[in-house]
Amino acid sequence: MALKKENVTRLKSFHINIFRGLSDIDIDFADRITLICGKNGTSKSTILGIAAQIFSFSKDYSKSPVEVLDYKNLNDRAFKSAFKEHFRFSSEYDKPGNMDIDITVHDGAFRREINGLKLGLTDSSDRSKARPVLRKNIPAAHGSGNTSRNVTHPVIYLSLSRLIPISQRVEYSKRNIDYLNSNDGLFKELCSDILNKGDIVKATATDGDLRSAVAHGNDYDQDSVSVGEDNVGQLVLALLSFKQLSENYPNYHGGLLLIDEADAGLFPAAQKNLIRILSEFSKTLSLQVVMTSHSPTMIDAVKYYSDRDQKNFKTIYLTNAYGKVAAKPNWGWDFILADMESRALSSHNSKSRKKINVYFEDREASDFFDKLVRKRDVRSHLSLKKTVKLSSEAYRAFIKEKVEEFSKNSIVVFDGDVPNVAKYKNCLSLPGGYPPDQLVFKVLMELPKDDDYWKNELLFTKDAFTQIARKLIRRLNIAFDEDNNEIDLASKIESCKTGRPIREDFKELYKTDTIQALLKKQSTNPFCLWISRNPADVSMFNEELTKTLKKVYLDVHKRLTTDLNNL
Structure with a gap:
């Protein structure tokens, strides 16, 4: 059974004031998987070593009296990693003052965040070299004032020595x-x-x-x-070691798995499969995985997860292109490759940064799309053609006639009521099941009078809505004086075949000054209201958009490369 969030120990962040090749740099860790990448000499493995040093697993200070822990991993070793396994200290250069690291950890045993942890080097009379000490921990449960101790948490560190x-x-x-x-x-x-x-x-x-x-x-x-x-x-x-520990240790609060060069010896498909397995186990066992890699396959695999869930997944690229080493979270592979090859991004294949055109049936559709798609990494590849207004029939005709702009080179977003869109590899439908202007009407009409939405700064109430929508409500034969929990809008529209096209009435309502004012504010935007209450549909749409973007992008890139090679 999954642990409650407050009961899981997590490494949250470092601020490395100074240590060897790192200075004034922030490293923020994801809750489940963090992949650290970068050129040689950017201190990737140093970060793993620092992470390992913060924790030990010999005593549980949240118990009174302190509980001695004697758990071993499946290699019959303690769940900890000594500093000497990561660093060889220099008596000349590694001295007190040359390591100053601020650390934030959420301690699941104490159910609190520790913001003031300090890792530094300390001289001692019985040692020829300084040793690292973690200070400013919280007192033990029995009230002990000793705060110079590691956080109690099981760690497995898989170093490059495993590759002998x-x-x-x-x-x-x-x-x-x-x-x-x-x-x-x-x-x-x-x-x-x-x-x-x-x-x-x-x-x-x-x-x-x-x-x-x-x-x-x-x-x-x-x-x-x-x-x-x-x-x-x-x-x-290592995964089974944590599984056994979770079964045997009643005060289990998750674990930390550190992997240096996680891709070593693995072919690309195996690298992807490993990320998937780690994702599954990090969730079920409340594990935090931090690893290093140079592999574009592994970087892309973690980036795929982080695009959907940046709290739980993150890539951190370390670059020295600006002088001292800097951390760039969730960079795409095109940026990373440009930095690794020490060239300007624009000098890369001209198509690598080409934006894909996105077409809609009308402005209402692009308004809805704007609120649905918020991730910068996706938006950066899209060029929204908001002024182009074509019917679904026109787009279908262009696609049927194989006009490449609409059949291959771009993405066409149909309204939610258009059927059989899935047969076109470069097309998708907006969620909600209705054209956006009709969806706005349905959302507001079905909303009870006492819903918090109506308590807005514009004083836009249910009565105010029914006032401006009165003509359309009458035509659809919907009662004014009751909260309509669910309206079969499709049937209502079907019954309005005579007279002026009903679609024009919906568009007229959408274009009123009142609705346009609502759209300008996040708190009153009906699209934002629908999005907040339909997260599964929103997630599914964004996943389909990402898949479609990749298909179109790769197809365009492949054809451009072929054309260039034929010049």
């Missing part, structure tokens, strides 16, 4: 892990899923220079697996 090829391990043998034996089905399933292999039937734990576990088939064993297969085994073993 089996052939180069001096000590290498089988071992037995009871929990793995009882969960070997899950272990094999996860390894098979990540590696996209169907012949995995066995799971073997190994010991020696490096402790691991591998999944393999009947025709080979642990002595024959690749570095990539062994890497996947270690990753899955």
Whole structure:
């Protein structure tokens, strides 16, 4: 069962005032997966090392008296990572004052955010080198004043040492892990899923220079697996370690999984599958995953999630292009590639920043679209053609005649009542099931008089609405004096076939000064009201838009590249 948000320990942010190659830099972490990328020498692994140093898992200070913890991961090691595993300190350069880091953590055991944590170096008489100490923690539950201690939280750090090829391990043998034996089905399933292999039937734990576990088939064993297969085994073993801990430790508050070069030894499909698996486990086990990678596949995979949920997923690109290292959250791959290749973005393939035209049936549709699509990364690729007004029949005719601007090069957004739009790969329908002007009417007409919406700064009440919509309400034969919980507007419209086209009455209402004034304010905009109460439909529309944009963008890019090559 998922933990309540306040019970989950999360690393929230760093402000690194100074430490080695980093100064005056903010790193904000996602709740579930954070991918750190950048050129060599931008201190990606340093951030992982700092994160590991903040936590230990030997005592629970939220208990009174303090509870001693003796839990081990499936490699029979404590859930912590010593500083010496990440850094070799210099007695000359790593001195007190040369590390000054402000840290914010939400401590799930105490159910509170700790904003003033300080990580720095401290001299001691019994050591030749300074050692890192975390200060300004909160007192223990029994009232102890000792605040120079790490936050209690289980950590697994998977460093690059996990990539030692089996052939180069001096000590290498089988071992037995009871929990793995009882969960070997899950272990094999996860390894098979990540590696996209169907012949995995066995799971073997190994010991020696490096402790691991591998999944393999009947025709080979642990002595024959690749570095990539062994890497996947270690990753899955880490996930199962947290799973076992969540089952055995009654005061479980999640965990922190740190992975250096997460893509190492994995082909692109396996990298995508790994991100998906980590996403699933980070949710079910309340894990926070922080990893580094240079892989465009892995960066794109995390970016895909972050475009939909920036609280839980984030990419952080570290760049030294501006002098000192700076952090750029959720940069797209085109920006990252330009920086990695040390060139201007505009010098890249001219089509890489081409905007895709988006066409609508009318201005009402573009007004609705404006409120539906808010993500900057999506908007930056779109050019909304708000002054072009064509009927759905006209767009269909252009598409049928294969006019490329409408059949290939752009996106056509139809009103919500247009059928069979899915058959066109570059088209989609607005949500709501009605043209936008009709949707505005339906939303406001169905809204009870006592709804909070009517308590707005424009003094626009239900009575004010029925006053300006009186002619249309009469024509549709809708009662004025009752709250209409749900109106079958399609049937009402169907009954108005004689006389002036009913669509013109809806447009007339939409263009009134009152409705136009409502549209100008977020708090009174009827589209915003509908969006706030239909999050699933909004999410589905944005997902379809992103898929459509990618299809059109890639198709246009492919054809442009071919044309350029033929010049």
